[in-house]
Amino acid sequence: MNQPLRIVIAGGGTAGWMAANLLAHRFATIPIDITLIESKDIGTIGVGEGSTPTLKRFFQTLDIAEHQWMPACHATYKVNIKFNGWSGDDNASYSHPFFSQLDVHSERSFYVNALTRRLGLDVETTPDRFFMGGYLAKKNLAPIPSHNFPFAIEYGYHFDSHKLSEFLKQHAKRLGVEHIEGDIASVGTSVSGAISHLTCKDGQVLKGDFFIDCTGFSSLLLQKTLNVPFTSFSNNLFNDSAVVLATPAIDHMPVETESSTMSNGWCWQIPLRNRTGNGYVYSQQYQDKDKAEYELRNKLNLLDSDVEARHLTMRVGQCEQHWVKNCLAVGLSQGFIEPLEATALHLVQITIEQFATYYAKGNYTEKYQQHFNSAMTERFERIRDYIVCHYKLNGRTDSQYWTDNRENMQLSESLLSLLDVWYRKGDIVQEIKRQDIGKHFSAASWHCLLAGYRVFPEIAQHQPASLEEQGDLFEENKLSTFFNRCSLNFEKQKTLFTSAV
Numbered sequence: 001m002n003q004p005l006r007i008v009i010a011g012g013g014t015a016g017w018m019a020a021n022l023l024a025h026r027f028a029t030i031p032i033d034i035t036l037i038e039s040k041d042i043g044t045i046g047v048g049e050g051s052t053p054t055l056k057r058f059f060q061t062l063d064i065a066e067h068q069w070m071p072a073c074h075a076t077y078k079v080n081i082k083f084n085g086w087s088g089d090d091n092a093s094y095s096h097p098f099f100s101q102l103d104v105h106s107e108r109s110f111y112v113n114a115l116t117r118r119l120g121l122d123v124e125t126t127p128d129r130f131f132m133g134g135y136l137a138k139k140n141l142a143p144i145p146s147h148n149f150p151f152a153i154e155y156g157y158h159f160d161s162h163k164l165s166e167f168l169k170q171h172a173k174r175l176g177v178e179h180i181e182g183d184i185a186s187v188g189t190s191v192s193g194a195i196s197h198l199t200c201k202d203g204q205v206l207k208g209d210f211f212i213d214c215t216g217f218s219s220l221l222l223q224k225t226l227n228v229p230f231t232s233f234s235n236n237l238f239n240d241s242a243v244v245l246a247t248p249a250i251d252h253m254p255v256e257t258e259s260s261t262m263s264n265g266w267c268w269q270i271p272l273r274n275r276t277g278n279g280y281v282y283s284q285q286y287q288d289k290d291k292a293e294y295e296l297r298n299k300l301n302l303l304d305s306d307v308e309a310r311h312l313t314m315r316v317g318q319c320e321q322h323w324v325k326n327c328l329a330v331g332l333s334q335g336f337i338e339p340l341e342a343t344a345l346h347l348v349q350i351t352i353e354q355f356a357t358y359y360a361k362g363n364y365t366e367k368y369q370q371h372f373n374s375a376m377t378e379r380f381e382r383i384r385d386y387i388v389c390h391y392k393l394n395g396r397t398d399s400q401y402w403t404d405n406r407e408n409m410q411l412s413e414s415l416l417s418l419l420d421v422w423y424r425k426g427d428i429v430q431e432i433k434r435q436d437i438g439k440h441f442s443a444a445s446w447h448c449l450l451a452g453y454r455v456f457p458e459i460a461q462h463q464p465a466s467l468e469e470q471g472d473l474f475e476e477n478k479l480s481t482f483f484n485r486c487s488l489n490f491e492k493q494k495t496l497f498t499s500a501v
Ligand SMILES: Cc1cc2nc3c(=O)[nH]c(=O)nc-3n(C[C@H](O)[C@H](O)[C@H](O)COP(=O)(O)OP(=O)(O)OC[C@H]3O[C@@H](n4cnc5c(N)ncnc54)[C@H](O)[C@@H]3O)c2cc1C
Pocket: 010, 011, 012, 013, 014, 015, 016, 037, 038, 039, 040, 041, 042, 043, 044, 045, 046, 047, 048, 049, 050, 051, 161, 182, 183, 184, 185, 214, 215, 216, 217, 218, 220, 242, 279, 281, 312, 313, 314, 330, 331, 332, 333, 339, 342, 343, 344, 345, 346
């Protein structure tokens, strides 16, 4: 390459700045100019405050230590998502943990108990009791073990999204990314139909060889300019709106996101160091925005408070192609699966990493575009299925919303097949291998969901004598003793953060 490769990133939300950092890092050895343009007036979506463990790898790749970014973004650790009320009983909950090395010791027992329970025998199947995350969350312990603890622990984070964008902006600038403020007024194309330049309202023109569309739901480059069609997921993910409110920080500093059912959707609780993020995700078909805000305020005891609520609409689905000609969409511009499993930034990161790999492998051409697009489409669809399954299995009877979700038969072949195997008391591990979908959600995750929702037959009236004699298989395995002893190696998150100050 004689001339530097000119990459223009449109949009400075979390997606834009993650892309700027990762591309500057990955392409550091080639002549490259990366410019990011963002509008001061349009602003960012300002939500997206829970991650998966993939984000840990993001910071490791960039060689940014936790003590450098976490305090700056009011970040806390996250080991679980706790689902409250989804099975129909308001007091019932289960957690979906991030799986750590030591969980391989208990995974098998969990599968055995889940199968035993499916055969009608009364055994322990609450996921939290089989995995380290459940024990850490119960005691508000940070997932950072003492020095001699021999297992690596998986975890994600909660953080302030504005602060994270700001932190990543400063880091990208240090890596050589140029930052421009301006409102893109039009997008120019060449005779080949590729994007040639962006023109701003103030007359600035930005030329580039490759363009990354991070303009959020507006998808100014990929959808609006290159006319790439959008595939909606609204036939099986009904939610299209959210109302968001902040409350003070929780004193004991939990290490899990909570997701609690509401009359027509669900509400997240994300604990940060300085505040708690709350948001009610619902469908406007079933609930208008005023009622949604009232219900959220009521739940948070904020009916008499003048703290302002923010209302957002969401476009749930994905672009038919994520990379077209010389344009890649990243973040909300490429698609969004509603936030129940907090997978959006995970997808942002995977999109950039995979793109960088294929782009470099194809010598900075479109050679692997099709390959990349098929992989991304498949990834979105399989993550969608896992989230759809939450709604399909809900046990709530208090509104039409929940009934319609349960009765919805618009399910993919992949999901139907998984449910069929479970109901027939078959082997979910084998089914996931057969479908080759374990890289999206593992067999352990699927077991958590299906056992967490208690998708089980009635308990047999006569339990075999041998089982009664054995007592609870779970107790016999002494897993809880093992995990409780392990948890002695961890400190409370609050203590860890207070002592670090
Ligand atoms: C209700 C809700 C909850 C969510 N929760 C989670 C979660 O828990 N975990 C998670 O991982 N994700 C979550 N997400 C998704 C997450 O918020 C986004 O994936 C993430 O913030 C990235 O957004 P973005 O950068 O793509 O878009 P945005 O933040 O919208 O940024 C768009 C950027 O484009 C710029 N722009 C737009 N138009 C122009 C123009 N004409 N000229 C110049 N600049 C322009 C804007 O100025 C802005 O900088 C949630 C989303 C929603 C809606």
